[in-house]
Amino acid sequence: MTNTALSRTERARRRCDVDDLVVIAAVLGVPPATLLLPFASSSGTDREGR
Structure with a gap:
């Protein structure tokens, strides 16, 4: 996954497909x-601290 693709995915300008999900998971271990x-x-508590 290129830096541009990752940036666009993070900003919701690009869909995160299954193959992208697999790559991100592998990088995160x-x-x-x-x-x-x-x-x-x-x-x-949840992510909002409740």
Whole structure:
């Protein structure tokens, strides 16, 4: 994935296809399914702090 493609994906100017998801997951060292699941907080609060 090029820097331009990543930047456009982050800014929602480009779709994140399955192959993009696999590449991003590999770079982060996590399974692709991890990027699709809701954020899990260890403190019991959601991302907004509730």
